[in-house]
Amino acid sequence: MQQKIVSTRDLAFQLYELHEVEKVLRFERYQDHSRETLQAALDLALKVAAEEFAPHARLVDEEEPTFENGRVHMRPEVHKALDVLKSTGLMASSQDYERGGMQLPSAVAQMCVGMLKGANVGTQGYAGLTIAAANLILAHGSDEQKSRYAEPMLAGRFFGTMCLTEPHAGSSLGDLRTRAEPQADGSYRLFGNKIYISGGDHELSENIIHMVLARLPGAPAGVKGISLFLVPKVLVNEDGSLGGRNDVALAGLIHKMGYRGTTSTMLNFGEAAGAVGYLVGSPHQGLAAMFHMMNEARIGVGLGSVMLGYTGYLHALEYARERQQGRPVGEKDPESPQVPLIRHADIRRMLLAQKAYVEGGLALCLQGAVLVDEKKFAETGEQRELAAGLLDLLTPVIKSWPSRYCLEANSLAIQVHGGYGYTREYPVEQFYRDNRLNPIHEGTHGIQGIDLLGRKVSMADGRYYRELVRRIEATIAEARKQERLASNAGLLERSLSAMVEATRVINEVKASGDKEKALANATLYLDAFGQVVVGWLWVRQALKALVGLGGAGEQTEGFYQGKLRACDYFCRYELPGVVATAELLQSVDSTALDMFDEAF
Amino acid sequence: MQQKIVSTRDLAFQLYELHEVEKVLRFERYQDHSRETLQAALDLALKVAAEEFAPHARLVDEEEPTFENGRVHMRPEVHKALDVLKSTGLMASSQDYERGGMQLPSAVAQMCVGMLKGANVGTQGYAGLTIAAANLILAHGSDEQKSRYAEPMLAGRFFGTMCLTEPHAGSSLGDLRTRAEPQADGSYRLFGNKIYISGGDHELSENIIHMVLARLPGAPAGVKGISLFLVPKVLVNEDGSLGGRNDVALAGLIHKMGYRGTTSTMLNFGEAAGAVGYLVGSPHQGLAAMFHMMNEARIGVGLGSVMLGYTGYLHALEYARERQQGRPVGEKDPESPQVPLIRHADIRRMLLAQKAYVEGGLALCLQGAVLVDEKKFAETGEQRELAAGLLDLLTPVIKSWPSRYCLEANSLAIQVHGGYGYTREYPVEQFYRDNRLNPIHEGTHGIQGIDLLGRKVSMADGRYYRELVRRIEATIAEARKQERLASNAGLLERSLSAMVEATRVINEVKASGDKEKALANATLYLDAFGQVVVGWLWVRQALKALVGLGGAGEQTEGFYQGKLRACDYFCRYELPGVVATAELLQSVDSTALDMFDEAF
Known part of the structure; x- marks a missing residue:
């Protein structure tokens, strides 16, 4: 398969030689798996990435989603790619068999998503957010919430979002104002505005399940008074059938430098009678619930950054091998043939730097994923506790290091291409624009630094x-x-x-x-x-x-x-x-x- | 005047306190000038930049020039801004009085252009290239070429381009193939393809004068066989009136990540009988002629990079002062009011880094410009020779340092804005995209490094x-x-x-x-x-x-x-x-x- 997403030789090295992922296969949860079953899932994800996601990556950058007559319009290729993805079952790759999942180890499940990110981060966004939102329900929701919402999400019938940020507060979540008013039937009515909600509206799925942070009446100020709510775009009846539209309105789309294929939205909850929502977990424990998922979400961001760097590197490498230009230092004969770019020391230096960044970043993210498995499934409590602690410690690094150095790799990939790299006729400039988001979302460098040094x-x-x-x-x-x-x-x-x-x-x-x-x-x-x-x-x-x-x-x-x-x-x-x-x-x-x- | 292009206090400090530009006013060429006349020119350029260039900078990014029915279409705001610029006489700010110029010292003339770049690098491109091409004719052309082509360029009636790069050779100029065949009347017919020709076609001026590198029959291979030709888009009669179209065809537009307001073109010379061209300077001395202008062109690139960094810094500074978000480390009360971003140590660090980069870069570029004046006009031959040598030495640094560090300043400006900075609703992401060209054009970092260490x-x-x-x-x-x-x-x-x-x-x-x-x-x-x-x-x-x-x-x-x-x-x-x-x-x-x- 012709692809410039990842070196499969390197991936095998990292999984089996460096991180010895087979060791986690000894955990009871993974007893049905073998190197062959892991490889089958990775091969499938890479095939979908290369054949269904990569070909329209430029297209969704150039024709980003639009908002007209109250609806979000996007390219049909996005629907098709996501339909293929749903059909593979990869959306639930890490989930329990009983939820329709594959029970893949975290490192492999993360890589399956990672390859989609490297191929087309815009289209992948819808699936990635859905998996994250479903995980949140599975970890903290009631049984009813799991079956009514999470299972259709893992099957790809419903998609999901994470609604944290508000316009006036940015990273300062303790200042969020969206309020949730309790109703007699045990549900809530939500009122408030959210911003930067990726995948906040579209017609790719039957429904969209928003995971929303909001305050209950009388809640303590700051981060200790935040609760988590499940707010469907379309209400879901007890039998799982769809009811009427909820009071969630798309206020507008945000236009980004990159990552354009994923709609970024402003959502208004409760313009009329209030958006119907359901409490997930305990009151005032919303941020804790959200942060419970944060390690994995941040590994996802780090790995996304790595994979954008990785595909850029492979594009630059191919270009440097094929493009004939200039002569080695010291070659005086102007009639001697031009040599491939890779013959020049400075080009090699830039390629080697990219290799060091992207393969180093991949090793880092996979290290985090292995710790996720050890934390959850290792044999002894001591092993699990140690893995959990190391994972907590490394998470700010996993989130931030790739988003600096693999972005730099993308810049070097442009530089290897010279003037061509700066044009939209070549793909590397898009990787650079896409990757620039990663130092910002899921906590900026500044926030990760305080987390590491101030706490971890x-x-x-x-x-x-x-x-x-x-x-x-x-x-x-x-x-x-x-x-x-x-x-x-x-x-x-x-x-x-x-x-x-x-x-x-x-x-x-x-x-x-x-x-x-x-x-x-x-x-x-x-x-x-x-x-x-x-x-x-x-x-x-x-x-x-x-x-x-x-x-x-x-x-x-x-x-x-x-x-x-x-x-x-x-x-x-x-x-x-x-x-x-x-x-x-x-x-x-x-x-x-x-x-x-x-x-x- | 409300503007976020440059700190006028800093500019005055740099010109008069740091570089003591008044000292160059002692040179005979500048005897009519005083600090007041310099300031008047700077004020005028800043006014034009803020009022005519900055307001449509986003517009020309979003609606870049298009090529339809054989013509290049662009926003009318570009025409208007350039018309105002022409009317000020600033296009000829450094030129001799006898050519209609102002005889401004180089540092001031560069700054006048620099402020336009900071305001709107896309629209400025047309003027900047015209000035560069006119300078080339004035330095190496015949008297007839000066009056027939350079003077209308300085008046803004004709615009200009620099045609160096060819698709198969990139930075390796010695491999260029465009050929020039001598005609009985002393003119030449050119045949060849050029790429990345900024401002290569448009309808902003009556004519476009292309400065083209090409080979004469039997020329030596490599860089020693390149000659410089003047090739007008529309032929110019002896009396200065316009004749017929020359055989120069627009083959297509190139679509860039940034710098979108300036058309980047592929031009075909000689699809039919050959493009009429005129030799400028001596045969085979074309690259030397081009490089004669290179110091100033490279100061221009460095300063452009600085000014994009500078405007980004001023935008980030204003945002950090106005945006209320979060609380200082150690403030435990969640009901205390949020503080301005600038109150946070990490935001201050990012602002201070930007200040250090852009003000340091400005000092560097102005140092180069002062050396340009000393090289040309200092009293003694020894002073002129020393200035020329120092300028040669510093030129690769002036070209490359700002294009790395002021690009980094643009990245930090995005980071200060957080999620907003990544959106096209705020200007800083465009500065970052625009500035990414500067490490590439006029010689990449790799080429500048070899120039510095291998030669200078x-x-x-x-x-x-x-x-x-x-x-x-x-x-x-x-x-x-x-x-x-x-x-x-x-x-x-x-x-x-x-x-x-x-x-x-x-x-x-x-x-x-x-x-x-x-x-x-x-x-x-x-x-x-x-x-x-x-x-x-x-x-x-x-x-x-x-x-x-x-x-x-x-x-x-x-x-x-x-x-x-x-x-x-x-x-x-x-x-x-x-x-x-x-x-x-x-x-x-x-x-x-x-x-x-x-x-x-």
């Missing part, structure tokens, strides 16, 4: 942070024993030590009470911390590559050599910058914090 | 490089004497020393004959070199700010404090990364160069 690093008295450091040190020790990797191990150790020291100093400042100063450079901390984690994953990849080289026939020599060299690149070109940042962090610099308004 | 640094046996280092060292010595700046001086010295050592080591490798290895990381060298240069300009700004603080009343205290803090930011947050890069450069690492195709 010191959670459980620093237990998970120390465990992560211990694991990185173990990898360093292992790599030191390999002559080929000794210098990379040294570079990783240098950056780790610098960040450990920065963490210690900042924790002291936090303990002294000056939290604002301690967190002033949390975004830089997040970035440097992420570099160390990805450096660790690169050294681990290199260790596995040495194993592979030991046993491999000649035909895979190139693949494993590529892993070693990408590891070299990451350690030599990326990690030294961490030391510089860590030194700044150690000084608990307050240049930005102290800047005052009149001085701008 | 060692030019004249390293004389200009050493002079630059000497000037930076002098600034460091001066700053050391000021307690407020001593630590910044130390940071600058550390990064300078690291780069001096890297340069020494690389020059040795070059001398040993392995040029490919020596230049393998030229792009990283370019970046780190640029950081040192901008660090130098920031310390110079800080020194002037101390002078200002000494004499100023309270009303400008904030402005000068802002300069000091932006200098702190640059030295503390940006320069340490230079040391890390310089260490890599010192190792003459060949990880990327050695990467082989099968390993990707």
